[in-house]
Amino acid sequence: MRKQVVSGVLALTIVATPLSAFAAPKSFTDVYSTMYEYKPVMKLSAQGTIKGRGDGNFGPKDPVKFLEALVMAQRFFGLESTANLSASLLTAPMEKQFGGNVPGWGKGYLVTASQQNLIDVNEQFTWDKGAPRAWIARLLVRLLGKEQDAQNRMNETLSFTDADQIPAWARGHIAVATDLGLIKGTDTGAFEPNRTVTRGEMAIFLDRVEKKMSQLPPRLSEATFVSTQDNTISVLGENNLLTPLTLDPNALIFVKDRVATVSDINPQDRIRYIKDGDKVTYVEVSQESGQSANVVKGEVIAYLAEQGLITVKDETGKPLTYSAASGFKVLSLSGQAVSASNLVLGSKVQIRLNADGKAAEVLLEQESQQSLKGTIVDINLPQKFLILSDGSNHYSTYYFTDTTYVEYKGQRFTALSDLQKGDLISVEVDGSYVISKITVEGVKDNLTVSGTVSLLDKDSRIITIKGNNGQLYAYELPSSATIAFSNGTSAIIDDINTSDSVTVSVESGAVQKLTIDRSGTDSGIWGKIASVDTTRRILILKDQQDHLKSYEIKDPVVLDIEDVTSPKLSDLKVDASVEFELDRDGKINYIKVEDKLEGTVTRVDADRHLLTLLDKYGKEKIYSVSRDVDVAIYDKSREDLNDVDVDDQVRVRLSSDDTITEIQVHSQVMGEITDLSSSSDRIEITDSEGDERTYYIDSDTKLVFPGVAKPKVSDVSLHQWAVVSYWGDDAYQVTIQTPVSGEVTSVDTGRDQVTLHQYDGTSRTYNIARGFKAQKGDTSSSSLNTISVGDRIQAIMDDDDKVYRANVAKKVTGTVDGINRSTKEIYIGTNVGYLVDSSSYVMQNGVRKSFDDILHNQNVTIYYMPSYKALEVTLPK
Structure with missing residues (x-):
C-alpha cells in the first residue's frame, strides 16, 4: 500500500503546503562561483531549502547527515510548516530509533518523513551520521514518486564494477536514479554506494530532481523571457499573460549553469525564477530558444517599407540603419505578429539580426507615446537632444539644431542654453524627430536654497534664511513640509534654531522640505558598561564588536534602572548592559539598564547549549546557554532549549559573562472580544479554538488601537478582533484589529495567495504570511487548502499586509x-x-x-x- 501512496502524497504537498520561510540567496563564505555546486546551492538558498549554518558558511564539502538530508528534501517540497507542527508527535521510542537526542529543529522532519513514506517505518539510523549514496538514491526516487518503479526493478542486474557492494534494498532505487540522471556512477564505472554524500552534492541532486518533476516546487516559477529594460524584465507567464518582473540589484542569473547577466538571456528563452517579496532574486535559463544573441535595442527614427530599411537610435543616441531580411516580421510583446505600420517614430524596439546582419525580426516593446508637450527631464547641448516627460511615465526624445527657434511669452529666448530641466515646453517638428520650434509654456520655478537661519517665527511658521550667496530668503513652512535632520532623523519646527545651517527645497514657491544640517537625536544605542566616572560624568562602553567608546553624560540625565526608585550614576555597575540615547550634541541624555536582549534566533544547538541571535540592530552573535536556563513559551509547559526554533523572536537575560540564563519566546494569540469592562479595564477574548482568556489593561499590558492616540477599554467594542502579544507567559500588548472580510473567489496554493470579494464591493488578492493559520470549524491548519472558493472569511493581516490568520465562517x-x-x-x-x-x-x-x-x-x-x-x-x- 505504501508504494502506491508516495507519489500522490508528495504531488499534493507541492501544491498545498507553502514554504514557511523564504529569503534572498545568501552569499556563503565557503561557496564560490567557480564551484560545480555553486548554482544549485544558490538556487536552493533562494528557494528557502538551505539556510547555512549561521556562521556565514554552508559547508559544501562536509558530509550531509541523515537528518540534514531529510530536512533539505522536505523544505524543497514545501513541507517545513508541516514538519514544524509535527515536532510534538515524535515519540520517545521513535526518537531512540534514530539515535536519540534529536535536536528540536529536526524532530518534526523525522515525523513527516515517516508520514510521507520517505523513510521506512522500521528503518533505523543515527540522525547525525553521514548519509551514504545508496540511501540518498532511494530518498531521491521516493521524492519523485517513483517507488513502484524501483520495486519493480529490485532484481535487476546492475553494471557497476562494485555492484556486489550495493545493498539489496537499494538496487531498484539506484537503477531508477541512474536512469533518470539523478545520481551517477564514477569515471571508473563504480557506484560507491557506501560513500557519504556531501552537502554540496545533496544540493546538486535536488536540483536534478527538480528537472524531472511534473510540476515545479514551491517558490519556483517558469515563464518565457520577452525583453528587459532597466531593472525590469518582461515575461510571458501563465496563460501567456505578459508580466513585468522587477530584478533585485543583486539577483543571481545563470545561463548554461554559468553566472551570467540579464543581457545574456535571449527572447523566447524559457526561464525559471524565484521571488523574494516583490523582487526576483534568482533566474536561470531552463531552455534556450536558439535565437541569436545579436540583438539591437533602440527607438525607431524611421521605417521605409518600400526600401526595406529600418533606422533606430540606440541607447547612446547613435542612429543605426538595417535592411529587412527575407521573411522579416514584427511581433508584439505577447508574441503575436503585427503590421509593420506599427513601427512609427518613437516606438521602442528590439531588432534581432541574422547572420548577414539584416533585421530578421522586430519585437515591438512599446508603441510610440510621443508627446508634443511636456517637461524637460534632460537636455544635452553638445549632442543636441532633449527628453520630455508628459507626467504619465511616457518619455519622448527629440533632436534640435542651431537654427531651432525658442520662444517664451511671444519673445525669442536668448539661446537654447537658457532652457533648463523642469521647464514646461511644447515642440514643433519638421515631420520626423527634429525640432523646428520650441515654445516655453512655463519656466522652472523649483529651486534649492542653502544657508543659515537668521530669523524664525514659530507661531506664524515664517523662516528667514541668509543664503550662501548673501541674499535673504523668507518662506512660510506649511504643515505639510517635511522637516528632518541631515542624518535622516525626523524633526519638528521646534528643533530649528537660529544660526542653524539648513537646506530648503522649494517647488512652485512652496517649501516642500527643510533639512537641518546636523544630526538629530541618536537612540537605541546598546552596549556594556566598561567604566563609569561619576565625577567627570564620563561613561565608557564596550559595543558588540568589543570596541570601547567614551561618552559624556549630560547633566541632568534620565536614568531608568529596574527596581531602583531614585537612580543615581553610582547605581550604574560595570558589565551592566545598557541602552541609551544621545542628544544633538552627542551627550547621553537617557540611560536604561537592560539585562535583557531581544533578537531573532538564527541557530539553535541544544546539544552544545549554544544559541545564535540576530539582534534588533542587525548584529549576529553566538551565546552560551546555561544548562538550567529558564525557557518560557506561551501555552507550553516544561519548556527547554529544544523548544526554541530558528526564526523565533526571543528576549533573553544575560549574566555578567554573557551567558543566557532566561529565554522568553515571542508569540501571539488572536481572537474575538466577547466581554469587556471599562471600569475594571478588563477585556475577555475568545480565541479561534474557543478558549476564553481575560486581560487587564495596566502598566504591564498595553492597549493599541490603530487611529486612536491614547486608547482606553471604553474605545473597544464587543466582537472586534484583537491580537495579544506575549513574551513568554506574559502578555504585554493587546492590539485591536479590523479584519478584512469577504467571499473567497480564488485560492492559489502555488503562489500562496487568496482573492476576496470584499464587502465594500472591491476584489483584492492577498499574499499569505509566514506562520499563517486558518481555522475552519474545529480544524486549525497552516495549509491554504483549508480555505475553499465560496467560503466567507475574516482575515487578520500582519505588518506587511499579508494574511496572518483566517477564520472561516460556519x-x-x-x-x-x-x-x-x-x-x-x-x-x-x-x-x-x-x-x-x-x-x-x-x-x-x-x-x-x-x-x-x-x-x-x-x-x-x-x-x-x-x-x-x-x-x-x-x-x-
Missing part, C-alpha cells in the same frame, strides 16, 4: 422562525440566536441591507463566527 441555511429586534438576534429552528449587529453584512442581490430587512419565514443563509455572531446574512433574491 454556514447555516434555513427559514427564519424567530426575530428579537431588541437584541438583534435571529433564530433558525434552534434556541441559539445569531447576532446581527452593525458590523454584520446583510446582503441581497449584491446590495447591502439592514437588520430590519430580515423577515419571518424568509429562507436565509447565515455565515457566522464563534459565539454565533453573523458575518453575513444572505437574503433571498
Whole structure:
C-alpha cells in the first residue's frame, strides 16, 4: 500500500503546503562561483531549502547527515510548516530509533518523513551520521514518486564494477536514479554506494530532481523571457499573460549553469525564477530558444517599407540603419505578429539580426507615446537632444539644431542654453524627430536654497534664511513640509534654531522640505558598561564588536534602572548592559539598564547549549546557554532549549559573562472580544479554538488601537478582533484589529495567495504570511487548502499586509422562525440566536441591507463566527 501512496502524497504537498520561510540567496563564505555546486546551492538558498549554518558558511564539502538530508528534501517540497507542527508527535521510542537526542529543529522532519513514506517505518539510523549514496538514491526516487518503479526493478542486474557492494534494498532505487540522471556512477564505472554524500552534492541532486518533476516546487516559477529594460524584465507567464518582473540589484542569473547577466538571456528563452517579496532574486535559463544573441535595442527614427530599411537610435543616441531580411516580421510583446505600420517614430524596439546582419525580426516593446508637450527631464547641448516627460511615465526624445527657434511669452529666448530641466515646453517638428520650434509654456520655478537661519517665527511658521550667496530668503513652512535632520532623523519646527545651517527645497514657491544640517537625536544605542566616572560624568562602553567608546553624560540625565526608585550614576555597575540615547550634541541624555536582549534566533544547538541571535540592530552573535536556563513559551509547559526554533523572536537575560540564563519566546494569540469592562479595564477574548482568556489593561499590558492616540477599554467594542502579544507567559500588548472580510473567489496554493470579494464591493488578492493559520470549524491548519472558493472569511493581516490568520465562517441555511429586534438576534429552528449587529453584512442581490430587512419565514443563509455572531446574512433574491 505504501508504494502506491508516495507519489500522490508528495504531488499534493507541492501544491498545498507553502514554504514557511523564504529569503534572498545568501552569499556563503565557503561557496564560490567557480564551484560545480555553486548554482544549485544558490538556487536552493533562494528557494528557502538551505539556510547555512549561521556562521556565514554552508559547508559544501562536509558530509550531509541523515537528518540534514531529510530536512533539505522536505523544505524543497514545501513541507517545513508541516514538519514544524509535527515536532510534538515524535515519540520517545521513535526518537531512540534514530539515535536519540534529536535536536528540536529536526524532530518534526523525522515525523513527516515517516508520514510521507520517505523513510521506512522500521528503518533505523543515527540522525547525525553521514548519509551514504545508496540511501540518498532511494530518498531521491521516493521524492519523485517513483517507488513502484524501483520495486519493480529490485532484481535487476546492475553494471557497476562494485555492484556486489550495493545493498539489496537499494538496487531498484539506484537503477531508477541512474536512469533518470539523478545520481551517477564514477569515471571508473563504480557506484560507491557506501560513500557519504556531501552537502554540496545533496544540493546538486535536488536540483536534478527538480528537472524531472511534473510540476515545479514551491517558490519556483517558469515563464518565457520577452525583453528587459532597466531593472525590469518582461515575461510571458501563465496563460501567456505578459508580466513585468522587477530584478533585485543583486539577483543571481545563470545561463548554461554559468553566472551570467540579464543581457545574456535571449527572447523566447524559457526561464525559471524565484521571488523574494516583490523582487526576483534568482533566474536561470531552463531552455534556450536558439535565437541569436545579436540583438539591437533602440527607438525607431524611421521605417521605409518600400526600401526595406529600418533606422533606430540606440541607447547612446547613435542612429543605426538595417535592411529587412527575407521573411522579416514584427511581433508584439505577447508574441503575436503585427503590421509593420506599427513601427512609427518613437516606438521602442528590439531588432534581432541574422547572420548577414539584416533585421530578421522586430519585437515591438512599446508603441510610440510621443508627446508634443511636456517637461524637460534632460537636455544635452553638445549632442543636441532633449527628453520630455508628459507626467504619465511616457518619455519622448527629440533632436534640435542651431537654427531651432525658442520662444517664451511671444519673445525669442536668448539661446537654447537658457532652457533648463523642469521647464514646461511644447515642440514643433519638421515631420520626423527634429525640432523646428520650441515654445516655453512655463519656466522652472523649483529651486534649492542653502544657508543659515537668521530669523524664525514659530507661531506664524515664517523662516528667514541668509543664503550662501548673501541674499535673504523668507518662506512660510506649511504643515505639510517635511522637516528632518541631515542624518535622516525626523524633526519638528521646534528643533530649528537660529544660526542653524539648513537646506530648503522649494517647488512652485512652496517649501516642500527643510533639512537641518546636523544630526538629530541618536537612540537605541546598546552596549556594556566598561567604566563609569561619576565625577567627570564620563561613561565608557564596550559595543558588540568589543570596541570601547567614551561618552559624556549630560547633566541632568534620565536614568531608568529596574527596581531602583531614585537612580543615581553610582547605581550604574560595570558589565551592566545598557541602552541609551544621545542628544544633538552627542551627550547621553537617557540611560536604561537592560539585562535583557531581544533578537531573532538564527541557530539553535541544544546539544552544545549554544544559541545564535540576530539582534534588533542587525548584529549576529553566538551565546552560551546555561544548562538550567529558564525557557518560557506561551501555552507550553516544561519548556527547554529544544523548544526554541530558528526564526523565533526571543528576549533573553544575560549574566555578567554573557551567558543566557532566561529565554522568553515571542508569540501571539488572536481572537474575538466577547466581554469587556471599562471600569475594571478588563477585556475577555475568545480565541479561534474557543478558549476564553481575560486581560487587564495596566502598566504591564498595553492597549493599541490603530487611529486612536491614547486608547482606553471604553474605545473597544464587543466582537472586534484583537491580537495579544506575549513574551513568554506574559502578555504585554493587546492590539485591536479590523479584519478584512469577504467571499473567497480564488485560492492559489502555488503562489500562496487568496482573492476576496470584499464587502465594500472591491476584489483584492492577498499574499499569505509566514506562520499563517486558518481555522475552519474545529480544524486549525497552516495549509491554504483549508480555505475553499465560496467560503466567507475574516482575515487578520500582519505588518506587511499579508494574511496572518483566517477564520472561516460556519454556514447555516434555513427559514427564519424567530426575530428579537431588541437584541438583534435571529433564530433558525434552534434556541441559539445569531447576532446581527452593525458590523454584520446583510446582503441581497449584491446590495447591502439592514437588520430590519430580515423577515419571518424568509429562507436565509447565515455565515457566522464563534459565539454565533453573523458575518453575513444572505437574503433571498
